[in-house]
Amino acid sequence: MELSGARVLVAGATGALGGAITAELADRGARVALAGRDRGRLAHTARAYPSAPTAGFDAHDPGSCALAVHEAAAALQGLDVVVAFGSVAFGAAEEIGDEVAEHLMAVNHLAPAAFFRAALGILRRGSAIAAVTGVVAERPQPRMADYSVSKAALAAWLDAVRREARSAGVAVLEIRPGHLDTGFATRPVAGTAPPLPEGGDPRHVAGAVADALEVGAELLRSGPDKSPVVERRAR
DSSP states (O other): OOOTTOEEEEETTTSHHHHHHHHHHHHTTOEEEEEESOHHHHHHHHTTOTTOOEEEOOTTOHHHHHHHHHHHHHHHTSOSEEEEOOOOOOSOTTTSOHHHHHHHHIIIIIHHHHHHHHHHTTOOTTOEEEEEOOGGGTSOOTTOHHHHHHHHHHHHHHHHHHHHHGGGTOEEEEEEOOOBSSSGGGSOSSSOOOOOOOOBOHHHHHHHHHHHHHHTOSEEEEOTTSOEEEESSOO
């Protein structure tokens, strides 16, 4: 995919990684649309992209996610890429309340899936969807059980949809980085982060995401040295 001129909706553009990816895509010439749950932060982020359309959404309302997709497509006269992000919480399984567990599933799986379901009806051959899961999707961590399962659910969904979408020429990219220095551990929905290793630079991942989209890759993961590795085919 040629990113210059590509029409990209970033759902979660107000976060550290979402912001880094938005900036990288815009630097490569993409026309970006921004979506976020916090309208104040969304307005602040949009100042850097005066011509970018914006849309707020409620992760607990799939209809609002679909509406954001259709509004972006109308503003940009189509879409070529949709990228989605999520949230985090910490705590032992018995400490995480049902409301927090439900929120994590909504933000990390159900909302991205709602964005992508709407997008799949719009995207054409050569386009892509992309979502951040993380290493917890394949290696669940203590005190992150509900966060891990919400990301694993999204990873499984992406895997199935990838096989459905191949015949239509739509790529499905899973972004599975290790711990990044985004400050997410200081902004959990609930709980306190356990000791974490030094985080990687989100700008490096953002560059790798753009590279992955350009070649139609299916997986972006962390290598042994924590640097991002692009794989054309998911394992």
